[in-house]
Amino acid sequence: MTPDIKGFLLAATVKIVVVFSVWMIAIMLATWLERRGSAFMQDRLGPNRVGPAGLLQPVADGLKNFLKEETWPKWVDQPLFLLAPLMSFIPSLITFAVIPFAAPLPGFDFTLPLLGRFTYQGPIPMVVADLPIGLLFILAISSLAVYGIVLAGWSSASKYSMLGGIRSSAQMISYEIALGLSVITVFILSGNVTLSEVVAAQQRTVWFVLALTVAFVLFLVSAFAETNRLPFDLPEAEAELVTGYHTEYSAMKFSMFYVAEYAAILTMSALIATLFFGGWDIPFTRWDEGPPSVARCAATLLAFGTKTGFFLLFYIWVRWTLPRFRFDQLMELGWKVMLPVALGYITVIGLVVWGAERVGVALAPVLIGLNLVATAGLLWGLDRGRLLAGARARRAA
Amino acid sequence: MAITVKTVRRPEGEVSYLRATLKGMVVTLSHVFRPKVTMEYPEQKSTDDWTLSPRWRGTHRMLTDEQGRAKCVACGLCPQICPANCIKLVPGEDEEGHRYPLIYEIDEFRCIFCGYCQEVCPEEAIHVGVHYENAEYERSRFVYDLERLCAQTHPVSTLWDPSDPQGE
Numbered sequence: 026m027t028p029d030i031k032g033f034l035l036a037a038t039v040k041i042v043v044v045f046s047v048w049m050i051a052i053m054l055a056t057w058l059e060r061r062g063s064a065f066m067q068d069r070l071g072p073n074r075v076g077p078a079g080l081l082q083p084v085a086d087g088l089k090n091f092l093k094e095e096t097w098p099k100w101v102d103q104p105l106f107l108l109a110p111l112m113s114f115i116p117s118l119i120t121f122a123v124i125p126f127a128a129p130l131p132g133f134d135f136t137l138p139l140l141g142r143f144t145y146q147g148p149i150p151m152v153v154a155d156l157p158i159g160l161l162f163i164l165a166i167s168s169l170a171v172y173g174i175v176l177a178g179w180s181s182a183s184k185y186s187m188l189g190g191i192r193s194s195a196q197m198i199s200y201e202i203a204l205g206l207s208v209i210t211v212f213i214l215s216g217n218v219t220l221s222e223v224v225a226a227q228q229r230t231v232w233f234v235l236a237l238t239v240a241f242v243l244f245l246v247s248a249f250a251e252t253n254r255l256p257f258d259l260p261e262a263e264a265e266l267v268t269g270y271h272t273e274y275s276a277m278k279f280s281m282f283y284v285a286e287y288a289a290i291l292t293m294s295a296l297i298a299t300l301f302f303g304g305w306d307i308p309f310t311r312w313d314e315g316p317p318s319v320a321r322c323a324a325t326l327l328a329f330g331t332k333t334g335f336f337l338l339f340y341i342w343v344r345w346t347l348p349r350f351r352f353d354q355l356m357e358l359g360w361k362v363m364l365p366v367a368l369g370y371i372t373v374i375g376l377v378v379w380g381a382e383r384v385g386v387a388l389a390p391v392l393i394g395l396n397l398v399a400t401a402g403l404l405w406g407l408d409r410g411r412l413l414a415g416a417r418a419r420r421a422a
Numbered sequence: 423m424a425i426t427v428k429t430v431r432r433p434e435g436e437v438s439y440l441r442a443t444l445k446g447m448v449v450t451l452s453h454v455f456r457p458k459v460t461m462e463y464p465e466q467k468s469t470d471d472w473t474l475s476p477r478w479r480g481t482h483r484m485l486t487d488e489q490g491r492a493k494c495v496a497c498g499l500c501p502q503i504c505p506a507n508c509i510k511l512v513p514g515e516d517e518e519g520h521r522y523p524l525i526y527e528i529d530e531f532r533c534i535f536c537g538y539c540q541e542v543c544p545e546e547a548i549h550v551g552v553h554y555e556n557a558e559y560e561r562s563r564f565v566y567d568l569e570r571l572c573a574q575t576h577p578v579s580t581l582w583d584p585s586d587p588q589g590e
Binding site: 062065066067068069070073342343345346347404407 | 439440443446447449450451453454456457458459460462
């Protein structure tokens, strides 16, 4: 093996191991944060016994789930019943692989006894796999997660699980369209689907949330629906479906659904941060775009973590505030509001970008001006219930 | 003819979707910073606004006299009144003619903690206690014998006094 290949393999292995470990720990912390956060919003304390401030509670939960009995209800379709948790667990972990989480590190060139020389030319991108198809990969893989839920619902041979699975397939398919369409405007501005290029484009101009607020709102709402979180947690719906698709699951198989849910939330938070909030970009400074160094990498990693953490908290905050949508409202919002708004917005942004290039005016002021108008329109529509309202209210209007 | 529904036109401030959502978000966020109501039980057994009532009827306690003997004279009133039939009493008599319990056992699993035994006791010997931590490793340990009843040290219940219903 040449030193180059060895260096590449070393860098890739270290990145995979570190990212996977940190990611799993982050998922554990997310479950802790959810429980503590919900408790604090309800004037309680939440789990605070295991470890400092209850931080080791997820470890205790994981151990408990390993030791509990694996139940196999009599009529379940056994291969699918086993496959379903894996099908939702694996895609939610894989998707993080393409998200860049920090500024690149400098390359290395050193020699170890026995193993020989390792070299890595140029900066090491801080992303497990900087795929050229970037976000398309995320959309493709994360839509696989719906199979996990549908299969779980189907193989459980339980009517509640079945209903949960059906609801979830309808919901995820509906919102995937809005999700995919809302990011097209991001690609119009960045000119590339690779996530590191999207970050670079935001460093060159502005964070896309300032230019594409409507797309951001659409993406945020769809992301909630995609991850089956309140106010769109209809597949689970404790009150009516007895937690839906994972009613029949126990022990580690159940735990996997749980981990998958939080992994999906974290990935979505990271994705929102990457697409609309500059990824690992530190605002108001160009220092982070300098030549690769360890300090830059650490600082940008912190910036990325802060943004992701904020959206994680936002997820939790919304969950413990808003009530669940009714299913027809959910479908109406997805098909009659999100989809047309997303399509219209693509058209508008496309025309503006094309027109600005033709006329030769600067793109940024036009976009920000347009954005103000569009956001005001969207907020007005939402606020007055023009876009989403009960049948009775509409009849009256 | 179809049923018609009268729809009320409300001012926009009241029906505004975004403002209602934001208001809700502010409410949940403000609760994060409020003092918590949780009482952390094993360390903290009462708080400013919650404490065990002195009328609480928990597991029993037998009071003793100066010589450390149970005050019970084995009159048999408590097993007689006990609605759950959980008191086992075998009376004995010493050479001076004093009655005392040979066996006095209370099955705390059968007991319904009505407190009648305390009310009926002419010697103020058997009491229900202000006490609730009763965990044991064996079922058989829940039959309290005389020795155990005498050894309890927790405060005894004041019960409810009909002439002072508010406990003042």
